[in-house]
Amino acid sequence: MTIDWWTLGLQTVNLLILIWILARYLFRPVARIIAERQAATHAALDEARAAREEAEAARATAKTETAEIARIRAELLSRAQEDAKHERAHLLETARAEAEKARAETRAELARLREAQKEMVAEEAGALAADIAGRLVGRLPDTVKIDGFMDGLVGAVSELPEATRTGIGAAGPVSLRAARALTGDERTVLETRLADLLGRTVTLEIEEAPELIAGLELDARHAIVRNHFRADLDRIKSELANHD
Amino acid sequence: MDSPLTLETLFNIGPVPISAPVVVSWVIILALGLFAWLATRRLSLTPSKTQTVLELLATTVDGQIRDTMNRDPAPFRALIGTIFLFVLVANWTSLIPAVEPPTAHLETDAALALVVFVATIAYGIANRGIKGYLATFAEPSWVMIPLNLVEQITRTFSLIVRLFGNVMSGVFVVGIVLSLAGLFVPIPLMALDLLTGAVQAYIFAVLATVFIGAAAGETSGDAPSEKENKPS
Numbered sequence: 001m002t003i004d005w006w007t008l009g010l011q012t013v014n015l016l017i018l019i020w021i022l023a024r025y026l027f028r029p030v031a032r033i034i035a036e037r038q039a040a041t042h043a044a045l046d047e048a049r050a051a052r053e054e055a056e057a058a059r060a061t062a063k064t065e066t067a068e069i070a071r072i073r074a075e076l077l078s079r080a081q082e083d084a085k086h087e088r089a090h091l092l093e094t095a096r097a098e099a100e101k102a103r104a105e106t107r108a109e110l111a112r113l114r115e116a117q118k119e120m121v122a123e124e125a126g127a128l129a130a131d132i133a134g135r136l137v138g139r140l141p142d143t144v145k146i147d148g149f150m151d152g153l154v155g156a157v158s159e160l161p162e163a164t165r166t167g168i169g170a171a172g173p174v175s176l177r178a179a180r181a182l183t184g185d186e187r188t189v190l191e192t193r194l195a196d197l198l199g200r201t202v203t204l205e206i207e208e209a210p211e212l213i214a215g216l217e218l219d220a221r222h223a224i225v226r227n228h229f230r231a232d233l234d235r236i237k238s239e240l241a242n243h244d
Numbered sequence: 245m246d247s248p249l250t251l252e253t254l255f256n257i258g259p260v261p262i263s264a265p266v267v268v269s270w271v272i273i274l275a276l277g278l279f280a281w282l283a284t285r286r287l288s289l290t291p292s293k294t295q296t297v298l299e300l301l302a303t304t305v306d307g308q309i310r311d312t313m314n315r316d317p318a319p320f321r322a323l324i325g326t327i328f329l330f331v332l333v334a335n336w337t338s339l340i341p342a343v344e345p346p347t348a349h350l351e352t353d354a355a356l357a358l359v360v361f362v363a364t365i366a367y368g369i370a371n372r373g374i375k376g377y378l379a380t381f382a383e384p385s386w387v388m389i390p391l392n393l394v395e396q397i398t399r400t401f402s403l404i405v406r407l408f409g410n411v412m413s414g415v416f417v418v419g420i421v422l423s424l425a426g427l428f429v430p431i432p433l434m435a436l437d438l439l440t441g442a443v444q445a446y447i448f449a450v451l452a453t454v455f456i457g458a459a460a461g462e463t464s465g466d467a468p469s470e471k472e473n474k475p476s
Contacts (some may be wrong), residue, residue, distance in 0.1 A: 004251045004351050007263045011355035013345070014269045017361075018276065018330055023322030026280035031321065033287040033295070040289055084319045 081220060086226060091131040118241065126237045130213060133229050137214045145179045145214040147188050152227040153216045154193050155209060170219040173205040175219035190216075264348035272333050295455030301325070308450065313457035320456060323363055327356060331407065335441025338415055339434060345441075347468035348412040350404065357403040360452040361396070363424070365388060377459065403451060410444050 029220070093170065137145060168174055174194075187204060194202040208216070215228020253261040283294050291299060305325040309317035334347045346352040368377040380390040414437040421430045 002250075004261070004263060006261050007251055007266055007349070007351035008354050008358075010260070010262070010266045011269060011352045012358055014266065014360050015326070015355055019322055019326040021273065021385055022326045022329065024300065025284055027305075027322045027325055029284040029287055030295075030298045031306075031318070033289070033291075034299055034302065064446050085410065087305065103406045131454040165399055188328060213403070 012041060031135075041068075065171070122237050122241050125240075128231055129233050129236070130211075130230065134213050135234065137229065142180060144215065145155060146182060149215040149227045150186075150190055150193065153218060154197055156227055157194065157218065158197055160196045160220070160225070164220060164223045165198060167199065167222055169194070169202040169217075171221070173203040174209065175189075176204045176214060177207045177209040177217040179208075179214045181208045184207055251351065263349075263351075264344060265349045265352050268343060268346045269334070269352065270338060272330065272337070276329060276333065284461045296404070301329075305449075309453055309457075312450065312453045313460065315457070315460065320367075320453070323456075324449050324453050325451055327360070328445050329358065331448050332442060332445035335411055335445060336436055336438060337416070338441070339413070340474075343414060345411055347444075348405055350408050353408045355403045355450065356407070357400045359461065360403060360455060361400045362394075363452075364455045364459045365455050373462040376461075380459070380461075399451075403448060406420075407444055407448055410440055423475055 106171070157168065160168075176190075181224050183206075187206065191204055195206075211230055213229035213233075215226075217228055217231070218225040251265070253263055254267060255262050261387070283298055287295055299429040302321070305321055305328065306317040309320050309324055311357070331347060334345050334352065336345075338345045338348070347356075356442065362476070365377070367382065381389050383392075404457050414433070417430050418430045418437065421433060
């Protein structure tokens, strides 16, 4: 067995040349295109990843904004409910106050009407009483309208304070109102009794006043002494009104 | 039939005798070079069928190198890939009538083994330095230095003999059967030669990868993944 060294050397050179050729025209271009494709793929993946991250960020932002909107909505709803509650309470309070005011006004109006009605009734009662009294007195003799009241008038004058009593008739005639015109005797009797009581002469200036029904009314400058049915009826009416 | 251990000179170029394996190798180089040039003229990001096959070949070679060496395959891709392609095509030339595969002769296999041997030393020194490379002969102990030195020679010879024995025997058997039985009888054996040729090409390339990888040593970190590969 022999080795052909020329062939060995040529084959070695051939192999080295083939390595260079394939490296230059096969493996390097193919590896380059593979690397380029991988780079393109990685770029696309990076873009997709970036887009996904962007989408994630947008979704997170949208979620945050949605939560914020929900929070604001809940806050507005809560505030609106609170405002409505306050407004309702205010309206109720106002309505209650107005109702109370209207009720008070109605009550006052009713009281006023009742009072007016009472006064009217009292007036009517007084008028009726005066009418009744006038009719009843009209059935009695005329002397009754004066005689029965002289004592009361003199007694009332006697009960006046000394200073008031002193002034009666001191400056002139004393005004006297009577339910009818006094007769001469009656006038004399009354002047006499007053003179006895006051200690000086008294002249009466008599004025007829049928509205007194029966009785006398003496004007003593500083005091009026009433002793007649009209005064009694007025007093009774007043007492009735005060009693209510 | 001539002895496979003898070479017949076809012609001479000056003082250089040109034998048949050299001529067949030139044809193979021309064919592979022309094919590579034509196939890679219009590479695009959207690959054609041919480009897909070429990319599959490149990525397979890269994967094999990465798995074996645990390193970036780019510096070794051309050497390992060329060895694989050359041995494969050379083995399969036995299908062409009247053509004897170059790998059926010791000189071609020895040239292949010589290239691997030199590449082993070159990559070892390039990656470890001269001292570092020489220190590998003393691993795991200085006692192993003679054995490691012998191993460098024996494994190179084993590369030669394995490839030569398998291819030459296939050619020889087909020749004997053809001379004894007839025209179509050796066809199953020729189909078997196809498989044997592919397996031998793969074995030769993988062993070359292992030897070079062992000499170059492992990187400190993990091998870069495919997407980080750079064209060499």
